[in-house]
Amino acid sequence: MRIYVGNPEVMAELMRYFDEQADCVVLQVGANELEVSLLGSYRVDRHDAAVERKLAVFWSESNGKAEPVGARRVNRNGEPRPGPAAA
Numbered sequence: 001m002r003i004y005v006g007n008p009e010v011m012a013e014l015m016r017y018f019d020e021q022a023d024c025v026v027l028q029v030g031a032n033e034l035e036v037s038l039l040g041s042y043r044v045d046r047h048d049a050a051v052e053r054k055l056a057v058f059w060s061e062s063n064g065k066a067e068p069v070g071a072r073r074v075n076r077n078g079e080p081r082p083g084p085a086a087a
Contacts, residue, residue: 003034
């Protein structure tokens with residue numbers, strides 16, 4: 001899942017956080033963008049939700065100083081991914 005970080009100064013800290021997670025692979029794919037993949041078998045929606053939970057933990061541990069960050073629902077080819085099914 002791609003994560004857009006609005007503040008490039010946070011990139012190193014966010015990369016370090018995901019790198020420390022045993023089940024994460026993280027790559028910087030742009031000046032303000034990371035690609036985070038979890039190891040294991042996940043459906044796309046569950047994978048993205050798990051990454052979003054880890055991201056929420058990161059922000060809660062950084063004294064609640066959330067920066068503009070968002071998950072981009074695109075695959076590795078830049079094509080849109082479908083979102084979670086409507087309830």
